[in-house]
Amino acid sequence: MTDMSAIPLVFRDAVAALTSPSPRGEIELDELRPPKRLAPWTYALGAETCGPGGTEATARLVLLHDPSGQPEWEGVLRLVVYLRADLPRDLAHDGATSELGWSWLTGALRSCHAPYTALGGTVTLSSSTGFGRLATPQPEHELELRASWTPPDEELSAHARAFHELVSSAAGLPPVGVRMPGHRPPS
Template identity: 45%
Template sequence: MKTSPFERVDDTVASFRWRPELDVERIPAPQRIAPSSLAIEASVVTTTGSEVGSGRLIVLHDPDGNPAWDGTFRFVSFCRADVDFDMVNDPLLSEVGWTWLTEALNDAGADYHDASGTVTAVSSRSFGQLATEADRAEVEIRASWTPVFSTDDEVASHIAAWQALLCTTAGLPPLPDGIIPLSGRLDH
């Protein structure tokens, strides 16, 4: 029996080999945006157990196509990570954050179009009775793109690109060429 394009994407997400630093799980997907959707959430965790970043990926599918996407699929991403307090004041951080997305897609060989999004850098400093709390700074990358794929490997390239974006945002170095993470399947 043939599987639908959405089922193939769902299977690819479920069998994807995630980096060991990622704790990935399915979450409820939005129901009103598209006829079919899936969502995952990931935490980037250090070997000491500290969370250094998090993200969500939502895959939307409308078999009839959506003029706003100029396609039948849309990938919607959110990545967030703490950064050095001084880094958040760098005027180039937003441009660099957007480059992380486009480089992740290009490096993974993920064909796409109509990418859009925002990069937000925020900092907070506590005062008064909260003055003992540490300064905080974080970067958020919200992005979406229309993927172009026809094979399972091409689908996997978009998942790999999202993983790379999340890891880069959280400050993890890329895996060396030829290294494959040894993590299990994502349960449905």
């Protein structure tokens, strides 16, 4: 059992803020085992959802805390996101899809008023075709987004809401309160 007084207050406050907003009903959120070698203090959340047409999106959000700070972070906290989302074939071969994936993140941060510095990341598009026992009727296409940024302080509730919005966008979920024909909200 961890002695709570040994955990830095800034990290405890950051975790509390990160877990305070509830995601929309379509998103399943779970605490994950965080990576241990990236920083002295770590915490991780996982999210899964399925949008209209069966579009799946899964993501991880990792909170890193180094009380000494790291120069490339420009602070003592760092958020790292990894997202994987199915893509329809027409988007998989569109040259602007990488920018679309990146805009899901930057748009979510902006719309949730989540301030940040030192934002960087990559978007990777891939297609795969299964053969033999792994045969698939059609090639499968997906987008992977990996990014990290530094929040100015431990008030991370806006960043948590941005994470929820990122996952929603990647799955193609409509904005909260908007119904798409043939799509039923969770009960």
